[in-house]
Amino acid sequence: MTLRSPLGRARGLGSARLGAQAWWLQRITAVALVPLTLWLTVSVARLTGASHSDFTIWVAAPWNAVLMLVAIATTFYHLKVGVDVVIEDYVHTPWIRISLLVATWFAAVLVGATSAFAVLKIAL
């Protein structure tokens, strides 16, 4: 005997029409990452063996700094959504799964924010 309504029990357990959001954002970030990744890999290849001053001058150039910040935000969001799917597929114990999902959020935000701060510190 439960006092909860069927709707109350179902909430949060299945489709609340929120699933499409993660799927859609994964695709938007994927599309954005195509040019960003090509730009970043060519840039990194060109910076092979660059001295510290060469590298910081490159990061501090306005377009490079802006694109780096955009690339960091996009990469860490895409990474988080992607790793979530893997965790949801393979980790079946609820408390471990939720702990890992939260932990990857914290890690992605922390490392992403630190990377963005590093770009700003060099550029400003």
Added chain:
Amino acid sequence: MDRSNRPLSPHLQVYRFQWNMTMSMLHRFTGVALAIGTLLLAWWLIAAAAGPEAYAVVQGFAFSMFGRLVLLGFTFALFYHLCNGVRHLLWDIGLGFEPSVAAAWGWIAFAASIVMTVLAWLLGYALRGGL
């Protein structure tokens, strides 16, 4: 409700082996590897912000044999995930579902990721002026 014996995804052993499946697994594998590899990019940026000494440590790692091996794998994983990701995006808009087309694009994506990896490293070595 007994939840203990329900089939849980992904249960790959029930499928006949096919290349699309391998490419899909490699997509996921490279995705996870890239997620970890992103820490190297973060380390590089943070070290550059910290100063020349910290930056030199990153350079030392990047040019060691182990570092080069890691970066080579990183480059391939990145280009593979990029090329195969484009393939997934094309599927998402409804293109290329015919088995022969899906397989052909798979080989193209795989070949393109190897070519792009080689080109990126040639560019890096050429600009550095040797090994």
